[in-house]
Amino acid sequence: MPSYRCRSLTSTGVVVTSKIEETSRRAVIERLKRNDLLPITIKEELEIKKSVKKKKRNIKDIQDIINTANTADITSARKKKQSYIQRANQALMKTEKITSRDLVIFTQNFYLLKKANFNNIHALSTIIESTENYTLRGILEDILAGVEAGEYMYTTMEYYSDVFPYIYINMIRVGELSGNLTIALEQAVTYLDTSTAITKKIKGVLIPNIVQMVVLLVMLVAGTIYAIPAIQEVFESVGSTAQLPAITIAFSNFLDLVWLYWYVPVAIIVGIVAGILFYINTPKGRYNFDYFKYTMPIFGKLIFLLDFSRIMRAMLLNLKNGMRIQEALEVSKNVTKNYVMLSIMETAINNILIGQSWIDPFEKSGLPSSMITEMLKIGMKTDLTEMMEKLLDYMEIDINNTIDKIMAVLPQVVYSIVGVVLIFFVLIVLVPCIEFYMGNWLFDAYGY
Secondary structure, three states: OOEEEEEEEOOOOOEEEEEEEOOOHHHHHHHHHHOOOEEEEEEEEOOOOOOOOOOOOOOOOHHHHHHHOOHHHHHHHHHOOOOHHHHHHHHHHHOOOOOHHHHHHHHHHHHHHHHOOOOHHHHHHHHHHHOOOHHHHHHHHHHHHHHHOOOOHHHHHHHHOOOOOHHHHHHHHHHHHHOOHHHHHHHHHHHHHHHHHHHHHHHHHHHHHHHHHHHHHHHHHHHHHHHHHHHHHHHHHOOOOOOOOHHHHHHHHHHHHHHHOOHHHHHHHHHHHHHHHHHHOOHHHHHHHHHHHHHOOOOHHHHHHHHHHHHHHHHHHHHHOOOOHHHHHHHHHHHOOOHHHHHHHHHHHHHHHOOOOOOHHHHHHOOOOHHHHHHHHHHHHOOHHHHHHHHHHHHHHHHHHHHHHHHHHHHHHHHHHHHHHHHHHHHHHHHHHHHHHHOHHHHHHOOO
């Protein structure tokens, strides 16, 4: 598709430059007029194939910078020469990693500016000036260029899916399509804060215990490989008939077999992992894996509640904007990538088309509680938007209670696993070492 470089005039007299991809010059003019922009110049650009390196979508190239550069600025810049340290710092900043904290700060600032009735262009321009992360600033400039060209924000965000989470992009998408971007940004802030808090809590429990378990496993293997043979050699050198515990000998023989035929367990592990990945990448495998996510122990209920609450929030946003239930379901289904939830929502949309209840597929799936489905049914008979607000309040309490239960159960499960490894370490390595230290094998060696 040909690309055009356009200069146009806004209703307030501001000249903006944008890059638009359309089928023809006439299509570009119509697109600009739809966005209340008066075309000044429209020039077609030749498509130049560059390296495979990923290029930003809307950032100006060097020729545009040269054409629009101010000679006075160039002259003043030459006078102020940067030091080597400044150049090094600038180069490092341009490759700076975008953290979740950077994304939270951007979303919070954008929400506050939109709440203060800033338009998207003004809000993005203000945030870009105060953004310290050079990488994020470049992406925001790309988004700004897209907005100036008449695109939605989420279309450019989709190009940076490695920076913006899938759910986050679709929250912005729902907000832009429904005309309630401010509320969508508020929900996005809540989503980022909740995700960060949950991840932090789970890491706080898992990481120390996983480190402890790995250390115990290393000690177990190292002790079996080095300490146990040394003890056995001492027994044999003094003529003692003392024997190591049976479990120690069995585990030592097992490690010897693994060391001798290491390629067998490696091939088995690789085969199992490859088989699982291949199965998950098939439609049926992906569906079953996503169903397992919703029904798995400990985390299953929480994953479902989070997905379902995001869908209900997106639906409520669309319903308040005057959308029909069918359209609200169609737009809101993109908030999740789970095949099970998507199939339920597709069935709900089809039910509306044939005159049946859209709540039945959720109820028949058995995933939401009876309280959730009953509240939706009551909402259909009374006021759906009001009932969905109450439902979201109820689900927020349920999510918090589920998180509290997980944080109470998870440490016990992890401690149990670490405890089993510790007991195994004691029986296989420590018990023989203690018996050797006690010296009872000396009496056997000298016939006592």
